[in-house]
Amino acid sequence: MKRILTYSEAILEATRQEMERDPSVIVYGLGVNDPRGIYGTTRALHEQFGNARVFDTPISEDAMTGVGIGAALTGLRPIHVHIRMDFLLLAMNQIVNIAAKSHYMYGGAVSVPIVVRSIIGRSWGQGAQHSQGLHALFMHIPGLRVVAPTTPYDAKGCLIASIRDNNPVLFVEHRMVHNLKGHVPEEAYVVPLGQARILAQGDHITIIGISHMAVECMRAQHELAKVGVSAEVIDPVCLSPLDMQSIFRSVERTKRLLIVDSGWLSCGASAEILASVAESVEDLGQIKLKRMGYAPVPCPTTPSLERLFYPNAQTIAQAAYNLVKNEDWAPEDVTAQEVIEFRGPF
C-alpha cells in the first residue's frame, strides 16, 4: 500500500530529514515553534533540534531576512518561514538586492543557500493583504529560484532540493493545498528544480495550473473528459527556472493553451509562459491562447465576492471547452472541498 501524507506533513518530514542529515540547516520565522507550528509544517521541530536551530523571531521581516542571508553567507542553510506571502513585501530589499545578487555581484566569491518559505492564503475572509500570490515578482529577478509545488510528493522532493541548493529559493505554498493527501515515500528524495509535471495526459488542450489552481484544473479535466474533451494538465512545479520545453511539446500537439494562475495576470507567470510560447512555437497563428487568474482587484473578504475573484473548476472547464469546441458549455458547479471545508480564522 502506498504511504499517504498531507502536503503539510510532507513539508515537515522533508524539513526534519534535512535537519537530521545536515546540522547547518536551521528553521526560523514568526510562529515556527508555537503549538500550531505553521499549519503543522514546523510542529515540534524545536523540541527535537533545540531552540538554537529552530526559533521564533521579532516581527522584523527586513532584518530577519538579512540575518538569514548573513548566516547563509557564513555557512548555515537557513529556512525562513512566512505564514503569508504578503509579508515578503517587507523583505524585498534583502531578497532582491542582496540574496539574488550576491553570488553574481561578488564574482562567485560567496553563495546564499537560503530557503524562504511563504504561504498564499485564501478563504474565510483572508482579504486583500493575506491572499496575494506574488510569485511573479520574484520570477522577474535573476538569481532567485521560485518553486510552487502542488502535490505532497513534489512538496517534499522540492523542499529537499531547495534546502540542498546553494542559491536562494523562494518556496511558495498555497494554504488550500496544505491538507491535500498523496503518496509520499518515507526516504528522503529530491525532485529536481526546473521540471514540470504532467498531471493528466490529453490531446485537445493544454491546461497549465499553478499551485492550487493545478488542483482546480484537474477537477476541470475530469468534467471535460465526461463530455469528450481530453485535456492535458501540466503543473510547472518550478516557476523559475520554468520548464518551457514540456509546455512547448504539449502545446504543439494540442494547439490550445489555457494558463490558470494563483495570481494576477498582468506581468504575471501566465504572461511569461504565454510570451515564451509565442516566441518559440511553430504555427503560432494556429494556436488558441487564454489566461485565467485573480480578478484584477484586491481580494474582497465577503464570500459572495471572493467566490468570483478566483478561477474555479467550473470556469476553467467552461473556458477550456470554448477553446476546443468554440461553443458555450459549463459543467454543474464543481465544488472545491478544500475551500468549503476551510474554517478560519487562520
Added chain:
Amino acid sequence: MTDDQLTQRFYRSIYLIRKIEEEIARIYPTDKIKSPIHLSIGQEAVAVGVCEALNTSDYVFPTYRGHATYIAKGGNVKAMIAELYGKSTGCARGKGGSMHLIDPHAGVMGASAVVGTNIPLAVGAALSAKLGTDNRVSVAFFGDGAVEEGVFHESMNFAGLKKLPILFVCENNDYAIHTPRKDRQSDVPIYRWAESYGIESSYVPDGDVSKIYSAAAAFVSRLRSGEGPFLLECSIYRWKEHVGPNDDFAEGYRDAKELDQWIPRDPLVTLARDLSNQSRSRIIMEVEALITDAFDFAQESPVPDATELLADLFQEAN
C-alpha cells in the same frame, strides 16, 4: 604587542589606505576607473582601530565607503585595484566595482551599495558564529545615515535579544550625502540609542586611532567571552566629496572650518611623532612598492571575457 609595534601597525595600515586612495583620486580623471568611488580619506582611523582588534577569521561587513575597511581587515590590495579597473582579476571578477569589495579569505564579506543592508547580514554572521565553535565575532560598519533605516533598529533588537557576538560600529561623519545630522535626527547621540536594546555602547569623539582600538579591543574581548552585543560610535570627518575624488567645500553645504578642526588630528601626523624615522621610512617604502605593484597588476590584467556576462548567476552543486 608593544605600544611601538601597535603604532607601526596603525601607521602602516592608515598610510596604505591613504596613499591608495590618493592614487585612486589621481588616476580617476583618466577614466580607468569607471565606477563610483566613495573615498575614506580622513576616516581611516575607524576602520584601522577596529580591524586591528580583530582576527583574520572574524567577519566584517563594510559599507560602500569601504576601501578603508577592506584594506584594514587585510583584503587583497591587488584584487581591489583590479576590481576598480573592471578587470577579471578583481576581487569580484570585475562585476562589483568599488562599492562591492569582497575578500572572504580575509573575513571581508561583501560591501553593499544600499544603505544599512549590511547590518542584518553582520548579525546573521554573528548567529553563525554563535552556533559554531571557533569563537569568531562579527562587525557591522555603517554610517550615521544608516541608523535612520528601520533595519538598523530591527537588527539591534534581534542581536540584543539573542546576545550575539557582534560589534556595531557607527562611523559618524555627520553627513548623509549633503545633509547634516541635525537636520535628520533628534539630538540624542547615536551611541545612546543602543541602550534601548540592552546594548552597551561607547563613543570616541576625536578620531584617535588608539582610543578606537582600545574601545574595540575591549568589546571584542568581551564578545569572545560570551558578552555582547556592543556598539561603538566614532565621530570622524570625510575630507572629500560624498562620491568622487574631489574636495567639495565650494558647494556650500558645509564649512571648510569643520575640516580645519580635523586636520591637526590626522593620524598620519600624530602617529608619526611616536615613530622612529627608520621605521617610518621602512613602512613608506614597503607600502609604496605594494601600491605600485597593485596598480601595475590592475593595468596589465585582462578585462573579463564576454562569456563572463552570464556566469555565476547561480552556484552549481559541488
